[in-house]
Every structure is written in C-alpha cells, then in structure tokens.
Amino acid sequence: MKTDFNEKQIQILLIAETLFAENGFEGTSIRTIAKEADINVAMVSYYFGSKEKLLEALIVYRTSDLKIQMENLSVEDLDPIEKIDKLIELYVNRIRCNKGIYRILHFEFSSEEKEDKLKVLNEVRDKNLKSLEAIIHEGQQKGIFRKDVVIPLIPPTIMGTFFHFTMNKAYFKKLLVLETDEDFENYVQTKLKTHIQQTIKALLIYES
C-alpha cells in the first residue's frame, strides 16, 4: 500500500477531502475537484487511477496521520479520573482537528462492504480502546470505578455524542442560542466536552 505522495498529489487529496466532506463522495465530481485544485481532469486518473482509488488514497493518507497523532497516556502520573478527562479531551480534539476525514469516514464507510478496507482505521480504534481499557482497569483496581461496565460501548458514547451534536449544528445553534460559528465551536470545546467527560465519569463511578 502506497503511503507517500508528492506535493501535487497532496494538493489534490486536500481539495478532495474538503469537497467529499462537504458534498459527499457521489456528490463531488472529478471535474469539480480538478477545477478547485486548478489542474486538468486527467490528472486525477493519472495520479490515482480512479475516483474510487483517490478516496482510498485519501483514507490511507489521513489515517496514517491519525495513527501518528495517537499517544499512550496511561503512563502519565495522573489518577484514573484525570486520565479519563484527558483521554476524552484527546478524542474530541482529534475529531475537531480532522473534521473532514472523520466526516468522510462517517458517511462513506458506514456500509458493511467497504468497512473491511479500513484496516488502518481499525488499528486506530483498537489502540484507543486499549488505552481506555488500561485506564479503566487501573481505576477498578483502585476501587474507584465499578466493575460491571461494558468498555467497548464507551467510545460509541464519546464519539456518538460528539458527532450527533456537530452534525446537527443548525438545530443546536438555534436551541442553545449560539449566534455565530465561533460560538458553536467554542461551545463544543467547552460545554460539550465537559458533558461527555461528566457522562463517562458518572457511568464509571456511579453505584446503583
């Protein structure tokens, strides 16, 4: 699998990322990409082979990026609760900073057929889950966290809450009276992040 791209290729990939994220894969034509990137239509086929392969190249390019961004924070000198806070902050920031590709992955690769192509993405997910597991086990050993949590269901709550909120931007802007896009962006980074942190911590600590 090719993972190195030249400047021109990266330029195309970045334009494609924006357009795919905005209008979807099917909703974006090669001609639009070419016009936006100020290149000839044939260049996409020349460099990537096909539109489908362009998408695949984009996924490869971006997910190897995400892999690099990963950190293992279980080694830090924090108590489990602080670690959960930090991990969620990491989650939120990673998605925020990589909106485009996350949106594309979310939309274009939600069907089963395509999903097995995403080995790199699954590696990222597995690594994240491992980090989370380590933190929770530590918290359980210290008697802070309850022992009957289903750990694999926690990332869906973190990611799902974030996605659902940001994907219904217009609705929540109106509901929460957030005038500008900056207000919204700011709300996500503060209140929404805190909400997710509180939710997960509550789930881990609460005794019924």
Place this chain on the structure above:
Amino acid sequence: MKTDFNEKQIQILLIAETLFAENGFEGTSIRTIAKEADINVAMVSYYFGSKEKLLEALIVYRTSDLKIQMENLSVEDLDPIEKIDKLIELYVNRIRCNKGIYRILHFEFSSEEKEDKLKVLNEVRDKNLKSLEAIIHEGQQKGIFRKDVVIPLIPPTIMGTFFHFTMNKAYFKKLLVLETDEDFENYVQTKLKTHIQQTIKALLIYES
C-alpha cells in the same frame, strides 16, 4: 404542504426510502427507483415533480408518521428513574423501527442549508426534549437528580451512542463476536439499550 399520498405514490416512497437509505440520495437514480418499483421513469416527475421533491415528500410522509408515534409518558405513574428507562426504550425502538428514514435524515440532512426545511422533524425533537425536561425536573424536585445537568445535551448522547454503534455494525460485530445479524440486532435491543439507560441515569444521579 401536501401530506396525503395515494397507493402508487406510497409505493414509490417506500422503494425510494429503502434505496436512499442503502445507497444515499445521490447514489440512487430515478431509473433505479422506477425499475425497483416497477413503474415508468416519468412517473416520479409526474407525481412528485422532481427527485429533490420526492425526497422532501418522503421526509414529510415519514416524519408525520413519527409525530403520531410520539407519546407523552410524564403522566404515567412511575418514578423518574423508571421514566428515564422508558423514555430511552422509546427512543431506541423508534429509531430501530424507522431505520430507513432515520438513516436518510442522518445522512442527507446533516448540512446546514437543508436543515431548516425540516420543521416537522424539529417539532418531533422539541416534543421529545420537552418530555425529557419534564421527567428531569420532576426528579430534581424529588431530590433524586442533580440540578446542574445540561438537558439539551442528553438526547445527543442517547441518539449519538445508538447511531454510532449501528453505523459501525461490521466493526462492533467483530469486536463483540456477534456472528449473525440477529445477534447484532439482539445486542442492540438488550445490552446497548441498557448501556444507554445506565449512562443517562448515572449522569443524572451521580454526585461528584
């Protein structure tokens, strides 16, 4: 706004719903719909005016359906905690039974331009939020629930968790060793539902 459709129109709408949900709006051609519904291509334009208007008609047809499905359970003789459980069960079942249209709404109406078209959907959301608010306020008055919860962020956690899980079906089937689709479906109705209920209850009850 037209809300009554004849048999033929409903037949087309149902076929369109399935295809839009499976392949997206842009990924579905009128000719495919026509073939699947065993009608002439021109009939879609004849009945609905355009492909775009067909989608709008589908949304209208389905969301008025959703509106009917709504119930107000605040009046029931249950304690707030049980009401939360019930409300979440209602949420989960409603989405489960209306997979198609929810998927379409999720995918096709996540962009800001289109979102204000969805007055009916917003009414459903507002009604749901009101139900939730009533239950939480009752719980707060009885001293069971904490008073610093941001109520509008709870539906995103409920819906988001559900969506993120079901939209990454292949990944979670593998992760949780769910062999068949029935196993998955069953997991959603039991374990995932319980997880969401526990999460929200913990958030409402937990004292930091």
Place this chain on the structure above:
DNA sequence: GTTTAAATTAAACAGTTGTTTAATTTTGTA
C-alpha cells in the same frame, strides 16, 4: 544539445443523469 521519462493538456469516449415531450392507454363520469 540530445535523449528519455514524467507531467500536462484538450478532446473525445461511452454511459448515466434528471427531466420533458407528445402520444397512448386507462379510468371515471354523464
């Protein structure tokens, strides 16, 4: 400067798209 490979181009390709047309069939009504 010549040669060779890489990059870039405009044009053409064949297929699909949503939509409209005009003709025909079906249906309901008087």
Place this chain on the structure above:
DNA sequence: TACAAAATTAAACAACTGTTTAATTTAAAC
C-alpha cells in the same frame, strides 16, 4: 356510448459522469 381527465408509456433532451487517448510540454539525465 361518448367524453374528459388522469395515468402511463417510449423516446428524446441536454447536461454531466468517470475515464481514456494521443499529442504536447516540461524536466531530468547523460
């Protein structure tokens, strides 16, 4: 039966789709 409205059809429309071709320009190597 006769008439009018509604439903249905095949065909055509122009615009757009992803991709390929063959010619031309640029760049690098010798």
